[in-house]
Amino acid sequence: MFTILFIAFGLAMDAFAVSISSGFTIKNLKVENALKVAVSFGLFQAVMPVIGWLAGLGMKEYIAAFDHWAAFALLGAIGIKMIYESGKMKKENAENPLGIYRLLLLSFATSIDALAVGLTLSFLDVAIALPVIVIGFVTFVLSFSGVYIGNRVGHFFENRIEIAGGLILIAIGFKILFEHTGVI
DSSP states (O other), rough: HHHHHHHHHHHHHHHHHHHHHHHHHHHSOOOOHHHHHHHHHHHHHHHHHHHHHHHHHHHHHHGGGGHHHHHHHHHHHHHHHHHHHHTSSOGGGGGGTHHHHHHHHHHHHHHHHHHHHHHHHHHHHSHHHHHHHHHHHHHHHHHHHHHHHHHHHHSSSSHHHHHHHHHHHHHHHHHHHHHHOOOO
């Protein structure tokens, strides 16, 4: 359960950072605005692992001998990507984040990593229901909070949050690798 919770927090960091940026750009913030962002991000973060998990079921027999290496590589790559992208300016978030197309694009973009995590969970024979609920819920709560934090303090924490999320996913990748190779 702790691993699932850490994965959920790691995945939610992109959405949290974008929520902070969104909150910074929303004038006259209302609860409905934060709910719209949080529901969209949480829903996408919950659906994408299911898609990845289903795709992984078809590949499981071919990858069983090295699934732990695949999980390590995927989580490590996602983590490194998050850390790398934390240094980039996110100018695209300066637009109104509440427009339907903009919100769907941001939701999709922040949930691509969850697709790869779903694939990884499939390789590791993890049932998908609990991780999906936890990932969606954690993303919802952090995104809702992020909108309000962004509205109050702006971009001060944004990059640091994505770095933390990337480091969490890399650490989980190492944990999986070490457990399956007998190091721990």
